[in-house]
Amino acid sequence: MGVYAQEGEGPVGGNAIKMDLIIASRDVVAADATACRIMGINPYEIQHIKIAEERGLGNVNNMEIVGEDISNVKRKFSYPLSNFKRIKYKILDFGMDFASHLGGTTEEKRAYEVITKLMRTNPVISKECRKCQRCIGACPVGAIDNNLAIDYRKCKACMICVEACPFHAIKSKEISLLLAIAEMTICVLRVASKAIRGKLYK
Ligand code: SF4
Numbered sequence: 001m002g003v004y005a006q007e008g009e010g011p012v013g014g015n016a017i018k019m020d021l022i023i024a025s026r027d028v029v030a031a032d033a034t035a036c037r038i039m040g041i042n043p044y045e046i047q048h049i050k051i052a053e054e055r056g057l058g059n060v061n062n063m064e065i066v067g068e069d070i071s072n073v074k075r076k077f078s079y080p081l082s083n084f085k086r087i088k089y090k091i092l093d094f095g096m097d098f099a100s101h102l103g104g105t106t107e108e109k110r111a112y113e114v115i116t117k118l119m120r121t122n123p124v125i126s127k128e129c130r131k132c133q134r135c136i137g138a139c140p141v142g143a144i145d146n147n148l149a150i151d152y153r154k155c156k157a158c159m160i161c162v163e164a165c166p167f168h169a170i171k172s173k174e175i176s177l178l179l180a181i182a183e184m185t186i187c188v189l190r191v192a193s194k195a196i197r198g199k200l201y202k
């Protein structure tokens with residue numbers, strides 16, 4: 001018994017770490033930043049925290065910590081990503097940063113659509129499946145049919161099915177590094193081209 005966290009590959013493929021710790025705050029950015037510091041991660045390395053603070057949703061630094069002292073509960077967590085995947089996510093981080101600077105331009109919506117597409121992870125049922133059908137009932141949008149085929153037009157990529165599978169038979173399928181580089185390059189070139197032609201704000 002106790003309160004466990006997870007390090008490494010989520011949502012269910014990592015290592016359980018007994019922390020016996022609960023973090024709570026009215027400021028969601030401060031809560032996430034505190035969790036990062038406890039895990040030995042610079043909060044500014046995590047794009048959603050960085051962008052949330054830039055947008056005034058909360059504070060990464062200006063906060064009062066009550067209860068446990070971070071130094072007493074700190075523990076280095078391993079990252080979920082291999083070096084290869086981390087390169088890809090660095091590209092996606094760049095994309096998020098890039099898109100966040102396009103507010104008010106004609107390319108803002110398209111840039112976020114590209115990033116959303118690149119960040120999406122699809123569930124894939126592997127040959128380890130034992131056909132217990134638990135994932136069918138677990139899917140909140142009915143995206144898995146009785147033949148265990150996933151309708152990706154319905155699928156919201158919530159990964160509840162991954163967590164529901166008792167045999168770890170549903171894997172996550174991400175876009176390739178090459179595709180991420182190609183899509184981001186096209187996105188940047190489109191913005192540059194429009195800026196040169198004076199059409200970025202029309
Ligand atoms: S829950 Fe897992 S084992 Fe059961 S049908 Fe779905 S993928 Fe197969």
Ligand code: SF4
Pocket residue numbers: 123138139140141142143144150154155156157158159160161162
């Ligand atoms: S990821 Fe979510 S929406 Fe998609 S099939 Fe699995 S449970 Fe359904």
